[in-house]
Amino acid sequence: MNISQVKDFITKNSLLRENSTVLIGVSGGPDSLALLHFLWTNYPNNKLLAVHVDHMFRGKESEQDLMSVKEFCRKRDISFESTQINVKKYQEDMRVSSQVAARDCRYEFFKEMMEKYEGDYLALGHHGDDQIETILMRMVRGGSSYSRAGMRAKRVFATGYLIRPFLCLNKSDIESYCTNHDLVPRYDPSNEEDKYTRNRFRNHVLPFFKKENQQVHLRFQQYSEQLIEDEALLEELTQDKLNTVIRKQDKDEVSISVSNYSKMPKPLQRRGIQLILKYLYKDTSPDLNSIHIDNLLSFLANEHPSGILHFPLGLRIIRSYDDCHFSFLEKKTEPYSFIIEQDSVIECNNGYELVSETRGYYPEEFKGEHIFVIDPDSVVPPLYVRSRKTGDKMTQKGMKGTKKVKDIFIDKKVDRGQRELWPIVTDSQGTILWIPLLKKSSYEASNLLKDKYILLQYKATKSRGQS
Numbered sequence: 001m002n003i004s005q006v007k008d009f010i011t012k013n014s015l016l017r018e019n020s021t022v023l024i025g026v027s028g029g030p031d032s033l034a035l036l037h038f039l040w041t042n043y044p045n046n047k048l049l050a051v052h053v054d055h056m057f058r059g060k061e062s063e064q065d066l067m068s069v070k071e072f073c074r075k076r077d078i079s080f081e082s083t084q085i086n087v088k089k090y091q092e093d094m095r096v097s098s099q100v101a102a103r104d105c106r107y108e109f110f111k112e113m114m115e116k117y118e119g120d121y122l123a124l125g126h127h128g129d130d131q132i133e134t135i136l137m138r139m140v141r142g143g144s145s146y147s148r149a150g151m152r153a154k155r156v157f158a159t160g161y162l163i164r165p166f167l168c169l170n171k172s173d174i175e176s177y178c179t180n181h182d183l184v185p186r187y188d189p190s191n192e193e194d195k196y197t198r199n200r201f202r203n204h205v206l207p208f209f210k211k212e213n214q215q216v217h218l219r220f221q222q223y224s225e226q227l228i229e230d231e232a233l234l235e236e237l238t239q240d241k242l243n244t245v246i247r248k249q250d251k252d253e254v255s256i257s258v259s260n261y262s263k264m265p266k267p268l269q270r271r272g273i274q275l276i277l278k279y280l281y282k283d284t285s286p287d288l289n290s291i292h293i294d295n296l297l298s299f300l301a302n303e304h305p306s307g308i309l310h311f312p313l314g315l316r317i318i319r320s321y322d323d324c325h326f327s328f329l330e331k332k333t334e335p336y337s338f339i340i341e342q343d344s345v346i347e348c349n350n351g352y353e354l355v356s357e358t359r360g361y362y363p364e365e366f367k368g369e370h371i372f373v374i375d376p377d378s379v380v381p382p383l384y385v386r387s388r389k390t391g392d393k394m395t396q397k398g399m400k401g402t403k404k405v406k407d408i409f410i411d412k413k414v415d416r417g418q419r420e421l422w423p424i425v426t427d428s429q430g431t432i433l434w435i436p437l438l439k440k441s442s443y444e445a446s447n448l449l450k451d452k453y454i455l456l457q458y459k460a461t462k463s464r465g466q467s
């Protein structure tokens with residue numbers, strides 16, 4: 001690894017000022033260990049603090065990661081702070097993937113430490129190969145232009161900035177740095193597993209790029225920096241134009257003139273929509289992807305003068321001639337009950353829908369709390385989805401006896417407002433089969449050799465137009 005290359009990158013992007021307090025997120029892996037060593041050796045005028053989070057995923061092994069970082073710091077007289085967080089529990093409570101849960105917990109601790117030490121910087125060990133993966137993943141999944149620019153080398157975080165000085169390096173630069181400085185990193189086996197999207201990009205796409213160009217990470221980094229500059233300019237232009245389009249803007253609602261909006265250049269129209277949605281959703285960023293934006297763009301371009309779109313979290317977009325009004329639905333709390341027809345989609349009035357499909361084999365590729373598979377022979381048809389009733393009880397998968405639905409809501413910390421609309425799936429006898437995202441009953445299919453199954457999926461509603 002070329003030390004001056006990283007120093008130049010730090011200077012060019014104004015990543016570090018001398019005499020600062022720099023926290024470094026150190027997992028114990030090669031990237032962050034090299035980063036800690038690099039900053040300790042090359043920037044001696046800064047006050048360093050290594051911070052480590054044990055996610056408690058791998059029992060004793062992950063505890064040893066913590067001990068090894070602690071020992072590394074002790075030998076070099078570097079301050080060290082750590083925490084152990086039961087991420088599995090957080091994951092279950094928040095119903096997110098293990099990776100999202102680990103990230104949330106980690107950043108929360110980083111924030112706490114920045115505040116405690118009045119940190120100027122939090123340095124993380126992301127490198128150029130991570131950047132390629134991030135950009136590609138976001139392109140494949142779809143997202144705003146900003147998100148397609150990948151990770152920033154510097155952004156505001158807590159009391160200072162989050163910085164990534166190694167974005168100009170690739171993985172093998174870092175590995176050779178570790179070898180040359182006798183650093184002995186810890187390895188997390190989950191970094192290799194193909195079950196995570198990022199690892200699939202790492203294992204299957206990156207090798208091809210590297211064969212084409214050994215230094216491909218520098219091309220991606222340049223692309224990222226230029227895209228961020230372009231986007232900043234485009235956002236400014238969009239904001240200016242939007243001022244001529246917006247008729248009314250309140251805390252939870254926005255109205256625009258469709259004709260003025262249509263006069264905006266196409267690239268600004270898309271960005272204008274993104275700005276309006278960002279304004280309305282604030283911190284509650286729902287799972288919006290490019291399909292939502294595309295639907296909304298064609299809705300506005302549609303010659304039909306009126307219609308309505310339903311977006312996640314109850315955002316309603318109503319078009320009436322030249323006026324398009326974005327506002328959140330008043331929460332309806334009337335009880336409901338619908339028959340689940342074969343192969344149907346039922347909107348649950350809370351921004352989610354229940355999709356029912358018939359399968360001729362056990363659909364083992366579908367897993368998770370948003371999925372329920374039923375053996376039709378074990379229930380009395382038809383199935384229903386309804387809101388809760390007083391006294392509801394259900395049997396729980398893998399447990400004896402029954403449990404009150406009310407207690408399930410309390411255990412899972414579902415707030416009162418949401419409980420009234422939360423869907424409950426029953427058979428025609430009223431037996432509760434499933435409470436999506438919260439609890440499965442013992443009626444989930446256990447015989448995997450049948451030739452018919454009902455697959456139920458609970459997912460965020462895609463925006464759908466009705467003229």
Ligand SMILES: Nc1ncnc2c1ncn2[C@@H]1O[C@H](COP(=O)(O)OP(=O)(O)OP(=O)(O)O)[C@@H](O)[C@H]1O
Nearest residue numbers: 025026027029030031032033051052053124125126
């Ligand atoms: N458990 C942790 N404790 C402290 N910092 C962490 C932890 N996990 C990740 N980080 C920080 O976030 C960066 C990115 O993490 P990520 O898991 O994506 O990368 P990685 O390739 O596993 O990095 P490393 O080789 O440093 O483990 C790490 O380089 C490190 O700075």
